[in-house]
Amino acid sequence: MRRNAVANRERILAAAEAVFGEHGAAGSTEDVARRAEVGIATVFRHFPTKAALVEAALIRHFDLLNERASTLADRADSGQAFRDLLRTMVEGGSTKLTLASQMPDGQFPPSVRQSADKLRATVEDLLDRAARSGAIRRDVGADEVYLLVRGLAQAAATTPTTPQTISRAIDVVIAGLSA
Template sequence: MRQDARKNRERILAAAEEVFGSRGATGSTEEVAQRAGVGIATVFRHFPTKEELIEAALLQHFDQLTERAYALAAKEDPATAWRDLVRAMIETGATKLTLASALADREGVPDTAGAASNRLKVAVSEILGRAQDAGTVRPSVTIEEVYLLIRGLAQASATMRPRSDVLERAIDVVLTGLSQSGRLPVDNG
């Protein structure tokens, strides 16, 4: 793929995540094209159907979170990596849920999205394990419990759009509840 075509594709996917991530299936490909700064024909050249565009935006969402998770895992401080990843997943979770629900007319989540979601879960599990080994997160916490809490806040954010300060405090409550000490570690960064 040519560099200009690759850049167009990246802009289209970023715009699609914004449009469909906030408005679901009611978003339009025309609005995606406008936000991406390309013509509608360019959008359809990359993604022949609206559903393919939404699916690609969802896959990119999972892939970006997975890349971020592995980048965070490379940090020396498991506590910071853990906090940053949980925050990112909750803060972007409403977008993910809206994108996934826009594909709900199909017969469930596409296999590609399920596989991308599983790759993310493996990365999150690794960071959870590192945080537990470092004594940051309670050893009894499971990935299923973490995902339930993340999804709960993401679902609430998708349906009621809380103020950012309220969401921040709610994330702090979740992180505190999962922590070994019952207190949030001090962030000296």
């Protein structure tokens, strides 16, 4: 792919995440094109349907989170790395939930499932390291972490909440997970 086509694709995906994260299914491909500063034909050249665009935006969301988690996993302080990842996941969780809600039948297609599974494996690894270091309780698994992240993200997505309140709620969850 040409360099400008790659740049356009990335701008379109970032715009799609923002538009659909803010407006859900009411967001349009025209809104995405405007935000990405490209023509609608450029959007459809990369993504022939709105569903394909949403799917690609969700994959991008998981892949970027996985990159962040992998970077954090390289830190010496695995407890702080896990806490930073948890915060990142909650803060971006409402966008993920909004994108995911647009998947047909509430099911992820295989491409999205693969990205989500890769992220989960990285989260499990980071959680295990944090538990072995004594920073996080050993009886906490990825299922509990994902439920807590989903709960906070869902609450933030559906209830007008200040960033300070979300941050304090994350601190409460982190305190509960700490050894």
